[in-house]
Amino acid sequence: MLGTRADDARHFSISSFDPQRASAEEWTQALAYWRLRNEEDLPGETVPDDAHTVQNVRQHSPLYLVHRVFVRDTQGVLAGSINMSVRRGGTADYAAHAPFVNAWGGVRKSHRRQGVGSLLMRELLTLMDAEGRTTATFNAHLPEGHAFLSAIGAAEKHRTMENRMTFASLDNEALARWRAEALAPGHGLRLEIHAGRVPFERLATLMAPLSELLEDAPTTGLARAPMRFELEGFRAWYAEMDRRGGEHFMVLLLDGDEVAAVCDASWNRLYPDRMFQRLTAVARRWRGKGLAKGVKAVMLQLVRERHPEVAMAVTQNAEVNAPMLAINRRLGFAPHRHDGAYQIGTESLRAFLSSRPPALTEARA
Numbered sequence: 001m002l003g004t005r006a007d008d009a010r011h012f013s014i015s016s017f018d019p020q021r022a023s024a025e026e027w028t029q030a031l032a033y034w035r036l037r038n039e040e041d042l043p044g045e046t047v048p049d050d051a052h053t054v055q056n057v058r059q060h061s062p063l064y065l066v067h068r069v070f071v072r073d074t075q076g077v078l079a080g081s082i083n084m085s086v087r088r089g090g091t092a093d094y095a096a097h098a099p100f101v102n103a104w105g106g107v108r109k110s111h112r113r114q115g116v117g118s119l120l121m122r123e124l125l126t127l128m129d130a131e132g133r134t135t136a137t138f139n140a141h142l143p144e145g146h147a148f149l150s151a152i153g154a155a156e157k158h159r160t161m162e163n164r165m166t167f168a169s170l171d172n173e174a175l176a177r178w179r180a181e182a183l184a185p186g187h188g189l190r191l192e193i194h195a196g197r198v199p200f201e202r203l204a205t206l207m208a209p210l211s212e213l214l215e216d217a218p219t220t221g222l223a224r225a226p227m228r229f230e231l232e233g234f235r236a237w238y239a240e241m242d243r244r245g246g247e248h249f250m251v252l253l254l255d256g257d258e259v260a261a262v263c264d265a266s267w268n269r270l271y272p273d274r275m276f277q278r279l280t281a282v283a284r285r286w287r288g289k290g291l292a293k294g295v296k297a298v299m300l301q302l303v304r305e306r307h308p309e310v311a312m313a314v315t316q317n318a319e320v321n322a323p324m325l326a327i328n329r330r331l332g333f334a335p336h337r338h339d340g341a342y343q344i345g346t347e348s349l350r351a352f353l354s355s356r357p358p359a360l361t362e363a364r365a
């Protein structure tokens, strides 16, 4: 007995969305759908206008390739979507990335609990089987996302939280003290600051030491390729900032030529009131000496001087990262949202899908 599920599934069709080839009509539909999904899932969040969304989706990413799939109902209305990002063949460390696919997406509220999410999982499994990938990773922050990922048999492997702070609440005296303590002559450290862009020649020399620090950030039980900063990634990001307006800030504390501590952040013209905190890290032998507080204090003062319109700082932290969370709390950061990173393998995905009625979709467009 197929039941209503299969009947529901019969009413959906699946098609790929290729940003380089999509027709004007496909773009119009996609943009309306993304706007609606943002309103439904992230009410009140600022979203870029359509022209920027088109540019972002069209932009070539040198390191990753994104496969985009849409599900439509019988009226042709976009019901759901999945994006599946894989490492591009021929890039550095390809073998370490080859088992993985990062997936994100969703289903519009009016079409939930009708098997659309499951249909999208079939697309994911098809891609994984075709390309020999074994692990898919998703992030969820909404209750429906957590419920769905548990239902399909994905395991929560890591938790992060987005913390936010208002600049108006900053304790300026504490910032000045933190800066002075980190720069105390006894430490013998030198401060290097970049505001706007870091020159590529300098970035090139920083890729290895900063990657080592990044790799040391906790990711709990997540299976993953090594986390690396890559020059090609910076080139693409800087090109994007050149286009839409944005700045990259970096504060380094150097012991001779070695990086003792780093803090980097960005500013995006589309969200002019925000500072986006990126990595803050201290080399192991320099920990416990107030350097993280020092580089963060220098960063906050720098961004405030350069962008007086900035009112809020936004950062992502691992829930297990007690030291970073403690510093952020002292700066006035408070939790804004919690995210779970889930992973699932092909066998679990196949088991879930085999327990669901077959997807009787129309021919793939």
Ligand SMILES: CC(C)(COP(=O)(O)OP(=O)(O)OC[C@H]1O[C@@H](n2cnc3c(N)ncnc32)[C@H](O)[C@@H]1OP(=O)(O)O)[C@@H](O)C(=O)NCCC(=O)NCCS
Residues within 6 Å of the ligand: 041, 080, 103, 104, 105, 106, 107, 108, 111, 112, 113, 114, 115, 116, 117, 118, 119, 138, 139, 140, 141, 142, 143, 144, 145, 146, 147, 148, 149, 151, 152
């Ligand atoms: C998560 C999401 C994609 C699910 O889409 P969907 O089309 O409703 O999913 P399905 O109908 O295929 O559900 C499959 C199973 O997942 C579970 N499930 C899905 N939503 C659930 C919910 N809100 N509460 C409890 N269980 C849920 C159920 O077991 C369901 O089977 P059932 O309906 O037979 O009980 C959708 O809720 C959504 O877009 N959420 C917001 C975006 C998001 O969180 N994305 C991140 C996850 S990738």
